[in-house]
Amino acid sequence: MSGTFVGMPAFPTAAREALGDTQLRRNLAHATHTIRDKRARVVAEVEDWEDLRLSGAGVKEAALRDLATHLETLEASLVRAGATVHWARDAEEACAIVASVARSHGADEVVKVKSMATQEIGLNEALEAEGIAAWETDLAELIVQLGEDLPSHILVPAIHRNRAEIREIFMRRMADVGRAAPDDLTDEPAVLAGAAREHLREKFLRARVAVSGANFAVADTGTLVVVESEGNGRMCLTLPDVLVSVVGIEKVVATWSDLDPMLRLLPRSSTGERMNPYTSTWSGVTPGDGPQEVHVVLLDNGRTRALADDVGRQALRCIRCSACLNVCPVYERVGGHAYGSVYPGPIGAILNPLLRGVSDEQTASLPYASSLCGACFEVCPVRIDIPSVLVDQRAAVVDSHRGDRVPKAEAVAMRAAAWTFSDSRRLRWAERASGLAGRVIGRFSRTSLPGGRPAAGRLPGPAACWTGARDLPAPPAESFREWWDRTDGGRDGGGS
Amino acid sequence: MPTVRVALQVTCVNDAMFPDTGKAVVRLLRRLGVDVDFPSAQTCCGQPMVNTGYLDEAVPVVRAFVDAFAGYDAIVTPSGSCAGSARHQHSIVADRSGDPRLAAAVAETAPRTYELSELLVDVLGVTDVGAYFPHRVTYHPTCHSLRMLGVGDRPLRLLENVRGIDLVELPNATECCGFGGTFALKNADTSVAMGGDKARHVQDTGAEVLVAGDNSCLMHIGGMLSRQRAGVRVMHLAEVLAATEDSESKAPGPVVGARAEDLP
Numbered sequence: 001m002s003g004t005f006v007g008m009p010a011f012p013t014a015a016r017e018a019l020g021d022t023q024l025r026r027n028l029a030h031a032t033h034t035i036r037d038k039r040a041r042v043v044a045e046v047e048d049w050e051d052l053r054l055s056g057a058g059v060k061e062a063a064l065r066d067l068a069t070h071l072e073t074l075e076a077s078l079v080r081a082g083a084t085v086h087w088a089r090d091a092e093e094a095c096a097i098v099a100s101v102a103r104s105h106g107a108d109e110v111v112k113v114k115s116m117a118t119q120e121i122g123l124n125e126a127l128e129a130e131g132i133a134a135w136e137t138d139l140a141e142l143i144v145q146l147g148e149d150l151p152s153h154i155l156v157p158a159i160h161r162n163r164a165e166i167r168e169i170f171m172r173r174m175a176d177v178g179r180a181a182p183d184d185l186t187d188e189p190a191v192l193a194g195a196a197r198e199h200l201r202e203k204f205l206r207a208r209v210a211v212s213g214a215n216f217a218v219a220d221t222g223t224l225v226v227v228e229s230e231g232n233g234r235m236c237l238t239l240p241d242v243l244v245s246v247v248g249i250e251k252v253v254a255t256w257s258d259l260d261p262m263l264r265l266l267p268r269s270s271t272g273e274r275m276n277p278y279t280s281t282w283s284g285v286t287p288g289d290g291p292q293e294v295h296v297v298l299l300d301n302g303r304t305r306a307l308a309d310d311v312g313r314q315a316l317r318c319i320r321c322s323a324c325l326n327v328c329p330v331y332e333r334v335g336g337h338a339y340g341s342v343y344p345g346p347i348g349a350i351l352n353p354l355l356r357g358v359s360d361e362q363t364a365s366l367p368y369a370s371s372l373c374g375a376c377f378e379v380c381p382v383r384i385d386i387p388s389v390l391v392d393q394r395a396a397v398v399d400s401h402r403g404d405r406v407p408k409a410e411a412v413a414m415r416a417a418a419w420t421f422s423d424s425r426r427l428r429w430a431e432r433a434s435g436l437a438g439r440v441i442g443r444f445s446r447t448s449l450p451g452g453r454p455a456a457g458r459l460p461g462p463a464a465c466w467t468g469a470r471d472l473p474a475p476p477a478e479s480f481r482e483w484w485d486r487t488d489g490g491r492d493g494g495g496s
Numbered sequence: 497m498p499t500v501r502v503a504l505q506v507t508c509v510n511d512a513m514f515p516d517t518g519k520a521v522v523r524l525l526r527r528l529g530v531d532v533d534f535p536s537a538q539t540c541c542g543q544p545m546v547n548t549g550y551l552d553e554a555v556p557v558v559r560a561f562v563d564a565f566a567g568y569d570a571i572v573t574p575s576g577s578c579a580g581s582a583r584h585q586h587s588i589v590a591d592r593s594g595d596p597r598l599a600a601a602v603a604e605t606a607p608r609t610y611e612l613s614e615l616l617v618d619v620l621g622v623t624d625v626g627a628y629f630p631h632r633v634t635y636h637p638t639c640h641s642l643r644m645l646g647v648g649d650r651p652l653r654l655l656e657n658v659r660g661i662d663l664v665e666l667p668n669a670t671e672c673c674g675f676g677g678t679f680a681l682k683n684a685d686t687s688v689a690m691g692g693d694k695a696r697h698v699q700d701t702g703a704e705v706l707v708a709g710d711n712s713c714l715m716h717i718g719g720m721l722s723r724q725r726a727g728v729r730v731m732h733l734a735e736v737l738a739a740t741e742d743s744e745s746k747a748p749g750p751v752v753g754a755r756a757e758d759l760p
Contacts (some may be wrong), residue, residue, distance in 0.1 A: 016685040065515065261732050329672045331688045371676025371690070372547060374643035387644075391585075394549030414545055418553035421508065421540040422560055431512045449722045450729035465684040470691070470719030473513065481513035484534050490522055 003150050004122060008340030010365035015334040024160050028335050031159045036326045038272030039379070043472075046268070055261040057383040060317035063219075063253050064307065070219040070252045071298065077222025081284025083294040094246055094299050095126035098211060101244050101295050102132050107209045110244075112423040113226060113233040114138035115213025116154065116320055117299055118248045119342040123211065134211065135177075135203045137232040139196050146173040152336030152344060155270050160335050161494035163187040174199050200232065210236040210291070213249045214277040215319065216262060217296075220255050224296065226280045227266060229273075237280050244292035248299050262319060265381035302355030311392040312354040317382040318347055324376035324386060330369060339366060346376035350389040358397045367393035409462075424481075431479040438475030449473055500619065502532045505573040505582075505609070508540035513710045517574050520738035521612060524627075525572075527738075528620060532572070536737050538564040541573075543581035546589060548678045555593045558586050562601035570608055572615040573648075574734045575710050576641025582609035583642060611641060611709060612734055613650040623653045630660030630740040634703035635733075636694070636717065638710040639672050651709055651733055658736060666706075667697045675716035688720070695720045698728055709733045 008014060018024060036441070043049055063070055063382050088094035098118075102110055110127065112118065124134040124145075136145045143158040144151050147169040151157030167187040174181040181200045185191060212233070214224040224245055226233050237243060253259065267276040285294050304414045307313050323329045325345030336344030340362050343351045349366040358364040365392050376386040401408060407415075420426045442454040449455045454474040459467045466472055478486075501553050502525065506518040518534075525532045537586050542557035561582065565571045590599040592696035616622050619726025635655060640645045655663055674680070681687075694717050698706050706721070708714050711732055 012683050012685070015683060019685050019689050152641070163678045329674065329690050330683075330686055334686055367549070368679070369686075371639070371672050371674055371679045371687070373639035373672035375639075375670075375672070378643060391547060391549065391588075394547070395551045396549075398549035398551075408546070411550075414548060414550045414553050418545055418550065418557055421542070422556035424537045424539050424560070424564075427508070427511075434512050447722075449718065450727065455722060462681070465681045466719070468684065469688040469723060470716060471722040472719060473715065475513055475517055478515065480511045480518040481534070481536060483515055483519065484536070489534060490519065 004125060004147060005150060005340045008337075008362055010362050011338055011340070011369040012365065014338035014340065015330075015369070016259040018334040018338045022285060023162070023193050024335055025333065027160055027162050028332055031156065032326045032332045035156075035272055039269060039323060039326065041474055042268045042272050042274055043222045045274075046264075052261055052265055053381055053383050056265045056319075056381055057317060059253055059258045059261060060319075060382050061314075062251065063258070064316055066315060067249065067252070067307065070254055071249055073254075074217055074222060075298070076253050077220060078284055078296055079222075081222045083222070083284040086295060086297045088246075088297050088299045088301070091121035091126075094297050094301070095123055097295070097297050098123060098244050098246065099130045099132065101242065102209050103130070103208055105242055107132065107207075107242075109133040109135060109203075109207060110209045110211050111135050111137055111207040111236050111240065111281055112141075112210070113212045113228065113236040114141045114157075115211070115246060116342060117213045117248050118211060119151065121246070121299070121301060123246070128222040133177075135200075135207070137200050137203070137236060138228070139193060139230060139232075142196055142200070143169060146170065146177070148173075150337055151342055153325060154320050154343065154345070154347075155325075156322075160337070163189060163192060166192055170195055170199075178202060204232075204235045204239055207240050209242045209244065210240040212236060212243065212245045214245055214251055215266070216259060217247050218254075218256050218259065219252050221283060223256065223281050223283045225259065227249075227263070227276045227278070228280075229271060229277045231278055232466045233279050234280050237282060240292045242293045242295075243289060244295040244297065246297045246299055248301075250318075251304050266319055266321055269319075269381040273363070300333070305357070306351075306354035309354055312350065312389050314384050315347065315350050315354050315386075315389060317384055318351065319382060321381055322347075323379040323381065327375040327379050328370075328377070329373060330371065334458070339369065341366075346370060346386045346390075347384070350386055350393055351395045353396065354389075358393070358400050364397045364400070367391075367397060428479075428481060431481070434475040435477045435479060435482075439477050440479075441469050441474035447471055500530070500569040501567075502530050502570045502572055502615070503568040504532050504534050504560075505541070505565065505571050505578065506534065507573055507575045507578045509712050509715075510574060513715070514732065517564050517711055517732040517734050520734040521572065521574050524625060524734060524738040527740075528616075528622060528625060530620065535564045535568075538680075541578040541581040541586075542547070542589060543549060543578060543585065546581065546585045546676060551589055554589045555595075555598070558589045558602065559598055561586070562598065562605050565609075566601065568608065570610055570615060570619055571605060572612055574611050574612045574732060575711050575712070576611045576638050576645050577620060577712060579609050579611040579614070580640040580644035580652050581605055611647055613641075613646055613709060614645070615653055615672065616654060616737075624657035625654060625737050627658040627737045627739055628660050629658050629736050629739045630662075631705050632662040632664060632703045633705045633707050633736065634664050634666045634698060634699075634701040635669070636666055636673065636698075636706060636713065637669055638708050638713045641709050642670060645732045647709070654737060655707065658739075659741075661736075664701045664703055666701055669697075669698040669731050673713050675713045675719050677712070680716060687716070691716055691720045695724060695726060699726050703728060705736075706730045707733050707736055707753070
């Protein structure tokens with residue numbers, strides 16, 4: 001069905017392509033600003049928001065500090081409640097477990113409630129290879145799946161589409177995979193949602209196996225929690241006979257009362273709502289009510305790798321609210337696809353390298369996909385210091401190349417700069433050379449900045465990265481330190 | 497005015513590219529009765545290396561910083577970014593070096609490093625610096641001043657007290673301009689897209705001058721405004737605060753920066 005991110009180009013290349021898509025730019029700017037403003041309004045209503053953030057961070061941090069114990073408690077509680085617990089080291093193991101459960105019931109289709117973990121492991125594609133169709137039931141996921149597209153946002157996977165595009169996708173594709181869209185379909189949001197509801201209803205009523213993720217897993221009661229807005233999740237979690245939940249091991253919290261700050265932080269941060277419309281919780285099997293066979297797949301897939309990183313482990317606190325995406329000026333302009341992962345934006349820029357390492361070029365480009373403006377840290381409900389982790393992951397990228405036989409041009413430049421900056425005499429010489437260049441540019445320049453200062457026009461080579469769109473002032477003939485020496489810090493009244 | 501030994505950390509960018517900003521800081525502080533020193537052994541705060549991931553390379557640069565500024569009561573820098581680097585990143589570099597003496601020296605200098613508006617408001621206790629600048633001005637709060645340091649409204653309080661100024665609000669002011677150090681080169685297309693939007697917002701204000709507390713960001717936004725022939729010039733906060741009626745009357749053009757000959 002939907003595509004995969006495998007083989008995506010590194011961020012700067014993918015970003016350049018996305019920046020050229022004017023429709024995408026408009027859709028993204030409109031959507032992120034709308035949800036950003038809404039979030040800011042409802043967050044401002046909470047007087048103790050900063051305290052709430054601290055307690056949210058504390059709950060997750062405490063769970064991570066003693067993760068092994070909490071997971072064992074969770075497993076025991078789930079088994080006691082009648083669930084079957086599986087452990088999956090990686091995507092392949094997790095997909096194989098889900099496929100074998102579906103096969104054991106002779107199912108050739110499953111319904112899915114939106115789940116980041118199953119997207120991360122490429123479950124839909126793996127099931128398709130086994131002849132099992134996976135139907136996404138979240139409206140935005142459905143749009144992405146029908147459009148044979150890729151998700152571009154954690155919360156709103158189809159954020160890059162406008163309603164006219166969605167109508168076109170529904171008209172073109174719904175009939176191929178089930179109930180067709182009505183002939184008189186308009187692009188009114190309510191009409192589009194109505195068509196999706198009709199299309200999905202037959203799938204909910206037919207499916208015998210459902211697949212979900214979980215927003216939280218409470219260790220001491222063995223309770224899984226799904227938070228959603230449309231009710232499709234509740235349909236998946238209650239109608240089919242068999243439920244398989246794929247849960248990242250970082251989703252565990254110790255106790256039921258730990259949910260309190262999390263369920264207050266999440267809806268305001270993600271959808272800008274005071275409370276989310278549907279909160280479903282379930283613990284194993286209840287005879288005669290809901291799924292009679294419940295499987296829980298506890299997924300690692302790089303999480304213990306991230307946990308071992310002293311600076312980066314805080315990224316595992318993430319509750320996938322997507323607030324950082326909505327305020328990120330980089331995400332706003334390039335969208336989610338450029339990040340080449342189901343986890344885009346600032347959190348994706350740290351989570352992907354932490355989960356996977358930085359050995360491939362695409363992942364290694366992600367820590368640099370940020371201007372380090374810090375807006376992401378400011379909104380993060382669990383206080384993940386994303387800018388600091390970005391810098392630390394940049395260091396991981398640089399360190400992974402320290403053994404290279406031929407160093408990158410950038411490494412050579414940085415070492416030269418560091419050498420120059422380690423001694424003020426060397427810096428003085430470099431500034432004299434720069435002042436000389438400035439005099440030459442000043443003499444020949446046809447460009448001047450407002451105020452009259454000579455500017456370099458368009459420069460060749462690597463400098464073209466700058467001067468392609470920006471004028472660059474010519475270096476002044478005299479540096480500050482030379483002026484200070486010549487005029488005794490201006491005390492002798494010397495001119496500039 | 498309290499007597500404090502103040503050292504100017506002029507920043508490598510200002511030293512080599514924008515010396516007028518350093519001169520303006522000197523002139524401004526002298527006018528306020530502070531005799532500022534310029535330790536000539538200084539080089540750079542190390543942020544270009546740190547933010548690009550070259551932490552080992554940053555070690556000798558941070559060492560040069562703490563050596564140059566040891567013993568001063570306050571270190572002032574006309575850059576939110578460099579002050580942020582000294583306060584929040586030097587300890588990371590020192591920890592990585594494994595040198596306890598460097599870590600101890602960083603612990604001495606880091607809390608004493610102030611961005612210009614912080615020094616003026618918090619240390620010297622002034623918000624009216626006696627400046628005169630009769631122009632329509634808009635102010636961009638650079639990200640590191642705003643979020644890494646939390647300078648809040650200090651720069652605006654200083655600007656509001658400048659005589660003759662017509663201060664207008666910048667739309668979407670708190671959004672990053674897209675400079676981001678090496679981000680401007682590594683992701684040049686995205687950086688330019690962000691800078692383009694910032695330049696448009698600046699033009700929407702009808703201001704003659706865009707002011708900020710960091711020349712790196714101004715070099716980026718100003719470079720775009722200049723290429724677009726937008727008719728807006730950029731100036732560092734220090735240069736506006738250093739301007740007086742005297743310097744205005746000597747100005748050849750409509751807008752004057754801090755000129756060395758105006759120094760007392």
